[in-house]
Amino acid sequence: MRLAILVACLLPTLAIADTPPRIEAPLTETRGDGWRGVNLYAGDAGCTDCHTNPDVAAMGPGGDLGPEVGLLGALYDRAELRAILVDARSVFGDETAMPAFGADGLLSPQDIEDLVAYLSELQPR
Numbered sequence: 001m002r003l004a005i006l007v008a009c010l011l012p013t014l015a016i017a018d019t020p021p022r023i024e025a026p027l028t029e030t031r032g033d034g035w036r037g038v039n040l041y042a043g044d045a046g047c048t049d050c051h052t053n054p055d056v057a058a059m060g061p062g063g064d065l066g067p068e069v070g071l072l073g074a075l076y077d078r079a080e081l082r083a084i085l086v087d088a089r090s091v092f093g094d095e096t097a098m099p100a101f102g103a104d105g106l107l108s109p110q111d112i113e114d115l116v117a118y119l120s121e122l123q124p125r
């Protein structure tokens, strides 16, 4: 009996752990601007310190600390990309090298929306 109660309590937790974090609602009213996003990506936001991306390779060398992000439009939807950019730790765990850009105030909500717009347009080639 006690075991049954324990299992019943654990099941919902396991179901939640299986679902990748998502943030469905845009953080700002202004629609994300992909052009501003790509400039942040290769510039002030410092994404290319850790990531390569064939799209911006021509702008300079990319880092190899994080995975290549060239296929993201196919891999993640906007809600997942938003969650990764707001708080990578909540998605990849506390050990991740990727900064929690939104949660730690490194990027503004509009910066994040612009990056989501850019990344969600990347398609496999």
Ligand code: HEC
Binding pocket: 041, 045, 046, 047, 048, 049, 050, 051, 065, 066, 067, 068, 069, 072, 081, 084, 085, 092, 095, 096, 097, 098, 099, 101, 115, 119
């Ligand atoms: C200090 C290094 C670092 C920086 C800076 C960084 N990332 Fe990451 N990123 C990582 C690592 C490492 C991972 C892999 C997640 C893990 O397993 O820890 C990752 C994963 C990702 C993923 C998921 C990719 C996949 O294939 O699953 C996305 C999307 C992403 N980063 C976007 C960005 C964007 C956009 C920026 C700039 C705002 C950025 N990252 C800046 C290190 C970084």
